[in-house]
Each structure stands twice: as C-alpha cells, then as structure tokens.
Amino acid sequence: MKTPVCSEEQGPSRDVIAQLLEDALQVESPEHPEQAFVKPHLVSEYDIYGFRTVPEDDEEEKLVAKVRALDLKTLYLTENQEVSTGVKWENYFASTVNREMMCSPELKNLIRAGIPHEHRSKVWKWCVDLHTRKFKDSIKPGYFQTLLQKALEKQNPASKQIELDLLRTLPNNKHYSCPTSEGIQKLRNVLLAFSWRNPDIGYCQGLNSIKNAKVKLFGTTQ
Numbered sequence: 001m002k003t004p005v006c007s008e009e010q011g012p013s014r015d016v017i018a019q020l021l022e023d024a025l026q027v028e029s030p031e032h033p034e035q036a037f038v039k040p041h042l043v044s045e046y047d048i049y050g051f052r053t054v055p056e057d058d059e060e061e062k063l064v065a066k067v068r069a070l071d072l073k074t075l076y077l078t079e080n081q082e083v084s085t086g087v088k089w090e091n092y093f094a095s096t097v098n099r100e101m102m103c104s105p106e107l108k109n110l111i112r113a114g115i116p117h118e119h120r121s122k123v124w125k126w127c128v129d130l131h132t133r134k135f136k137d138s139i140k141p142g143y144f145q146t147l148l149q150k151a152l153e154k155q156n157p158a159s160k161q162i163e164l165d166l167l168r169t170l171p172n173n174k175h176y177s178c179p180t181s182e183g184i185q186k187l188r189n190v191l192l193a194f195s196w197r198n199p200d201i202g203y204c205q206g207l208n209s210i211k212n213a214k215v216k217l218f219g220t221t222q
Helices: 012-024 033-037 058-079 083-097 105-113 115-138 143-153 161-171 182-197 208-219
Strands: none
Touching: 083 105, 143 182, 161 182, 161 208, 182 208
C-alpha cells in the first residue's frame, strides 16, 4: 500500500494502483459529500471501545490502520447487499418487547452472525444472567458489595499485586490508561472481591484479561 510494486519500473499501472488506493481511503470532503457514508473511522483517536486507533510514530502500524479502514469500507458495502445485521436485531428486539429473551435457534443464529455494538451490553447481560441466575437466587442482595467491603477493610494479600497490574492491563485504552480512568476503579473492585471470594485462587494477572475481554467484545465494563 505504501509503495505499489506491480512493476519495478514507473508506468501507468503503478499510477493507477496508487490512485485507486488514494480514492479508497478518501474521507468526506465538501467536494464529495456522497463519500460520507464510507468515511473511515480513523478520524477518531479512539475506537468505540476506547482503544487507540491512530498510531503516533510507527509506519508499519499506520499501514495496518489503513488496511483496517479499507476493511471497514468493504464490510459496509457487503452488508448493504442484503438485510443488515442491525435491522435483524431491531426486528428481534421488537418481537420480545412483551416477553423475556430466551434461548432459541433465531437468537443463536443472530449472535453467531454478529452483535451490533449498541446491543452488546444488553445481550452480554442476558447471557451472564442466564448462567448465574440459580446462584444469584440463593444469595442475599448486595453480595458483591459485602465481599468488596471485606476485601477493603481487612488485609488482602492480593491487593499489592493488583495495584501493580492495573495500569498494565490495557495501557492503550483510554478507560484504563491512568489511575483516574473510569475503568481502573471498576477493575480494582472486581479483582479484590474475586480474590476475597476465592482465596484458593487469589489473584493472577490473567484475571485482568478475562475481565477486559468483555470490554472489547461487548462494550461494557459493568
């Protein structure tokens, strides 16, 4: 992409490829308002999950970012050749307004086809509730807060290591990049409560990744 290599010599083919790539990465402009619908998401420093999208210095990473922009355009054009995933999800939720979501072949196929960002928190919460409902019904309200309070009040052998690892977990995500970031306190609370609830396991840095995989996949820190 940086230097087209269709030929070792300068010629019309090289110029055509270079122009095609330039046109493909074209962003919205006053002269070409019709191109707004395929505008690459690279205009934002962070993506919808808070991860940095625009590298600062690395030339190779910049090329990778351009590839992602082209992939986004390809995906958009492909999705518009058939009923979009978003429309299918909207129709599904419209059919479940007066009833609870439940396991079904339709829902299974929808999830496998991809969950739009705006619905991921809702679907993630439903999936978790489905698997934890039996356990939650057997405990008193405020169970998590009670665990957290105990972990904060009494000496917790995992506390020191948790603090050391918090900023190492997702350093390129704005929600976890500094001590005052909104995700840091939530992550700290979950790890402290878990280590107190499961002393045999305690804490290891891998738990951070499990917790934060949810952020990237489902767009929620709750």
